[in-house]
Amino acid sequence: MLKKHSIFIIVTVFVLTLFSCKKEPEQSCSSCSVGGTEEPIGFYYSKNGGTVIKADSAFFNVAFKTITSYYQGIATRVNIKTSSQAPGTYTFSIPANTLSYSEVSVTYLASGGSLIISENVNNKMSGEFVSHGSGGGITSITGRFKEIRGK
Helix, strand or coil, rough: CCHHHHHHHHHHHHHHHHHHHHCCCCCCCEEEECCCCCCCCCEEEEEECCCCECCCCEEECCCCCEEEEEECCCCCCEEEECCCCCEHHHEECCCCCCEEECCEEEEEEEEEEEEEEEECCCCEEEEEEEEEEECCCCCEEEEEEEEEEEC
């Protein structure tokens, strides 16, 4: 009988220990993508709605009011010129706000679309852009950037 009680106590302790483990709380995030994972930091874009490309480096220049990203060296780049770098929406229209893309033997210039700067705080800028235009067979470039640094 003592053996039965000992087994019962051991099983009870094991079950209580198993179910009393604290589960990690689910993360809540207003800037998370669908699925609950946080958007990664960096500069991402796609040409003609194709594969998303992560830039190797990206920054914004306060003096020239530009946002620049580089991919596989300096020859492939997205360059966005703005009339301001304050949060807001900017329509691509020459000469105030422009978006250009260049790679070896290809130059694209946006003729329309917009840039949304959602945040520019503590030398970190975030936002997104949509453009349509032409050059080198490219008709659109879309993208987003999160917490790129200023120079």
